[in-house]
Amino acid sequence: MSARAAILDKLGTAAPPPGAAEALLADPVRPAVAEDRVATFLTALALPASGATYERIGTVAEAPVAVAHYLAEQGLPPAVFLPDDPRLAADWSGFALSPAITPDEPAVIAWARLGIAETGSLVFETGPHAPMLPNFLGLHHIVLLPEAAIVAHLEDAALPGPQPRAHYWVTGVSGTTDIEGQYIRGAHGPRFLHVLLVGEI
Numbered sequence: 615m616s617a618r619a620a621i622l623d624k625l626g627t628a629a630p631p632p633g634a635a636e637a638l639l640a641d642p643v644r645p646a647v648a649e650d651r652v653a654t655f656l657t658a659l660a661l662p663a664s665g666a667t668y669e670r671i672g673t674v675a676e677a678p679v680a681v682a683h684y685l686a687e688q689g690l691p692p693a694v695f696l697p698d699d700p701r702l703a704a705d706w707s708g709f710a711l712s713p714a715i716t717p718d719e720p721a722v723i724a725w726a727r728l729g730i731a732e733t734g735s736l737v738f739e740t741g742p743h744a745p746m747l748p749n750f751l752g753l754h755h756i757v758l759l760p761e762a763a764i765v766a767h768l769e770d771a772a773l774p775g776p777q778p779r780a781h782y783w784v785t786g787v788s789g790t791t792d793i794e795g796q797y798i799r800g801a802h803g804p805r806f807l808h809v810l811l812v813g814e815i
Contacts (some may be wrong), residue, residue, distance in 0.1 A: 644732070648765040651731040652811070655764045658734030659785045659809060664786030666734070666807040674758065675704050677723075678811050681756055682708060686720060688754065688806070695752065699743040702758065715748040722752030722804070727781070728771055729764040732800050733759045735785040737807070739770055739778035746782065755784075755804035760812045 615623070638703055648654050659666045671680050671799065682692050693710040696702060702725060712719060728737035740746045749755060765771055773781060787807045 616659050625746050632710075644767055646767075647731050651764045651766055652761050654731040654766075655729050656735055656811070658731065659786075661734065661786075664734050664807075666786055666809060668809040668811055670811045670813065672812075674681055674812055677704050677758060677810055677812075678700070678708060679707050679712065681721075681723065684756065684808055685754075690720055690754070694723050694756070695719050695748050695778050697725075697743060697748060699725055701743075715752055716750055719752040721750065721754040721756060722748045723756045723758070724749050726757050726759040727761050727763065727773060728810070729766055730766075730771055730783075731764055732767045733785055735768075737773070737781060739773065739781045741778050744778075746780070749784070752804050754806045754808065755787075756808050756810065758810045758812055760771075760815050762815065 644729065658664065659668055669680050669684070671677060681694065685692055685694075691710070692708055693712070694706075695715050696706060696709070702723060724734040724738065727739045729735070730737070731793070738744070738746070738749060741793055743793040784807070788804055
């Protein structure tokens with residue numbers, strides 16, 4: 615019998631030990647998350663595979679100053695697309711605000727409904743004040759996330775309250791290795807992700 619045939623024969627006859635499937639279902643393997651979910655989230659967010667940056671602010675009112683500082687560090691003018699989202703209410707008078715999203719928008723501001731400590735993921739919802747498209751067109755994706763909205767594991771991310779028509783998850787910056795095996799950042803969305811973690815709402 616050839617090695618290939620032996621492998622296929624083994625695959626066809628192998629069976630898991632009795633009770634193995636039940637044990638996996640009863641105690642799913644998932645990474646441990648420290649009691650400090652915020653610290654775990656920020657650690658995951660800053661991993662090289664995620665490629666994101668972050669800053670902690672006290673309230674939403676501090677967001678304009680933090681955004682202006684971030685844009686200046688990136689060599690960009692104070693110009694952003696800001697959705698008509700009441701959760702982002704602050705003094706944005708120092709910015710040139712885009713009236714409509716464009717395919718080459720330099721910076722977009724958004725609100726994330728949840729953060730997942732386990733993976734550093736952000737969960738967004740769609741709605742009249744939370745359009746989806748801007749979050750995929752901007753070069754810099756600047757996201758506000760309340761500390762209280764960080765949950766430990768993927769299984770904990772069920773959205774409370776009224777459900778949006780759609781929601782989507784973002785983990786790190788957009789990238790692909792489909793093009794000649796080279797890592798291309800920003801292939802399917804923003805090239806930069808910056809999270810403003812809001813302490814109080």
